[in-house]
Amino acid sequence: MTASRAWPDPRIAADLEALRERAPLTHCLTNVVVTNFTANVLLAAGAAPAMVPAVEEAGAFAAVADALLVNVGTITAPDAEAMRVAVSSAGDAGTPWVLDPVAVGALPLRTGLASELVRQRPAVVRGNGSEILALAGASGGGRGVDSTVGSEAALDAAHGLAAETGAVVAVSGEVDHVTDGEQVVAIPGGDVLLTRVTGAGCALGALMAAFLAVSATPLDAAVSASAVMAAAAERAAAGARGPGTFAAGLLDELSLLGR
Amino acid sequence: MTASRAWPDPRIAADLEALRERAPLTHCLTNVVVTNFTANVLLAAGAAPAMVPAVEEAGAFAAVADALLVNVGTITAPDAEAMRVAVSSAGDAGTPWVLDPVAVGALPLRTGLASELVRQRPAVVRGNGSEILALAGASGGGRGVDSTVGSEAALDAAHGLAAETGAVVAVSGEVDHVTDGEQVVAIPGGDVLLTRVTGAGCALGALMAAFLAVSATPLDAAVSASAVMAAAAERAAAGARGPGTFAAGLLDELSLLGR
């Protein structure tokens, strides 16, 4: 049973209003390609980004932050250690967190780390079809950060992963899907230009983390983040000549949505 | 006694002209979120940015650079070591430098490093009110990179810090203030959109470093950088729909100011 939810559904609008009001402090341990864009997406939407990657500090900060993102896109061994400390601290402190298993599958460091962390109760796991399949133990045949399978094809794997880990699983694709192992919510919309700007998916993971601090459930957080991103992308695409003006427009539209 | 100085004050205009003429090589040891934006702000204003983070190279480069920025926003232990080497080398070579104590207070690595470096004669210390209070030994109750105290409330701490260290202290806020422990200069203007783009404050610290290479005094450098950023921000905000177009416009306006 797949439901569909899109902006301006009142639950999404209420979540966005709460995000803007509370400006959740969102600790991002993310990859070096997307740090700047991720922080700007969070700021545009109304959250307060912060990135504290040192192993000496990441744990303390995860305990006081309102939410945590762990994105393994460009991890090195010291990054992995800081992520372990942050996730452990988040677990102790009750800080909800998102795991983004970028390009897991064949690459050993990230695949091992993601397999380890996914068992430590992330509230949300977000990836494309290949990444979710790979993390669920299936063979995704992934090609770096691009997915070679559709998001619907990965839904079975997402169901299994959700049931096994207790996490909500979000599969990004032409249509995004979010499942808690029972319900499935489809989020239509968005624009193909999201795939022509680096880090749109990574920023979506960060936005899901921010929404975890204000939404009623992790499912709602993942759905609201996806729907807000999709709606802003549609508006930005309408005014863009190409990916450069689209990226700037996406930040503008995130800040303007619903106002 | 607080004076006020703003673009197009002739001292600021002369400093900007000198910056464009000499294009000071500005060595930035800064955080991974803002590297790109920082470099683009420096280029737009007329300086020549360079970032050389390896401990094997940071010292040699600090000796030949015209100015140095040390920003602890995302430091790890190896970064801290490179910063120590660079600051020591800058001291020996007479390279003026700026300390930006991002989020000091509770986080141990950066707080320890900033407390250590601030005693090594930075020409300028730049932060928001919480950071300046924390660095001065008061309890700032800081919340990541966002300040929870106004810049005026931190002025007492800034005075003390300036007197104790010999550094000019710049406190960013709705109105920026700069003090050398005796004079206080207020820099009005700017725009709230500066707080909706990541790294505007960090880039301002880098711009202060660049101005150190051309201004008559560190006080003038900090004031001119603040005033140039404020004026460009006002112009950019007038033409922006939101934070995305504002960030692009800020770079445009920095390059166009006074031409």
Add this chain to the structure above:
Amino acid sequence: MTASRAWPDPRIAADLEALRERAPLTHCLTNVVVTNFTANVLLAAGAAPAMVPAVEEAGAFAAVADALLVNVGTITAPDAEAMRVAVSSAGDAGTPWVLDPVAVGALPLRTGLASELVRQRPAVVRGNGSEILALAGASGGGRGVDSTVGSEAALDAAHGLAAETGAVVAVSGEVDHVTDGEQVVAIPGGDVLLTRVTGAGCALGALMAAFLAVSATPLDAAVSASAVMAAAAERAAAGARGPGTFAAGLLDELSLLGR
């Protein structure tokens, strides 16, 4: 004998069409200032960027990627080790690669590494005049990432370096030149705004890597990448107010070129 080649030369247009069709997976080991812009330039042109910097993963990924970029702009010792592993793996797997010797000359870590790697058969070496002179063993007197010699003055050094290493050598400047040690191709065009946005040269190196996967020869790859960047820059400059709108416009024009 210097030939000249510029967009819309049919060889360049055919290369760009092939790039868009095959979307080569381009592994970038590059500096922290330009990761985001580099990935966005590759995406806008039609390639598929990926950055895998861990020493545990960089080799495996270089073997499956279609091309590799090694840019030493902000290397640390662990980065250098990952680059060695990646280059070795690329050699074994037949993955073509580009070396961008940013700011080699006086700084020891990068200069040693670049001298070592240039002997391991890069398909293309790309730099400004100072960097090519320094890498060729002459004294470039380089000043960070900015060149203090014209690209034509460095042509002799480029010839020698190409003959010695078997690499195509591309010298960026007001007019770009590319040589395989016999032919020289000049690529006119571009715009001075390319020097006011950080990472334009670094992104050009990445684009050369991507074109290596589709062009007939490394010479063609370096020429086509340079010509595509130059043509997009001219179009972007025509619509820009300054460096901020230019950077966004450059991405737009890369995606629109020839369509």
